[in-house]
Every structure is written in structure tokens, then in C-alpha cells.
Amino acid sequence: MYVCNCNGLTQKQVHEAIKNRPRDVEAVYRYHQCQPQCGRCVPDIREMLDEARETEAA
Ligand code: FES
Numbered sequence: 001m002y003v004c005n006c007n008g009l010t011q012k013q014v015h016e017a018i019k020n021r022p023r024d025v026e027a028v029y030r031y032h033q034c035q036p037q038c039g040r041c042v043p044d045i046r047e048m049l050d051e052a053r054e055t056e057a058a
Helices: 011-019 025-031 042-057
Strands: 002-004
Touching (some): 002 011, 002 042, 011 042, 025 042
16 A cells, blocks of 8 residues: 555555654655655654554553
């Protein structure tokens, strides 16, 4: 499933970037050598990051 249609980033790819402990949403795009374009996916990626941090902290 695509999270970012502009860059063709899938949920799997975003999780892969998150495993590398990005500091912020920008770092997730950088990991895949792209950058936000329309920005529609930014809240979704932020949410995925937050969830990963919460899981880590638990
Ligand atoms: S859907 Fe990700 S930048 Fe547009």
C-alpha cells in the first residue's frame, strides 16, 4: 500500500526507513532519496513515526 503517491513510497518502505531511527519526517524522505512534494502524506508518516516511538518506549 502506498503512503506517499508523489514519491511512490510504500508502507513497507516507510517502515524500513523508520527502522533506521530517523529523527523526523524529513529523514524518512531523505532515507529514500526523495522529498515531500504535495505534503499530503506528511501526517501519515509522522503518525507512523510516533507509533514506532511509542512502541519503543513501551
Ligand atoms: S503523497 Fe507524499 S508528497 Fe505527495
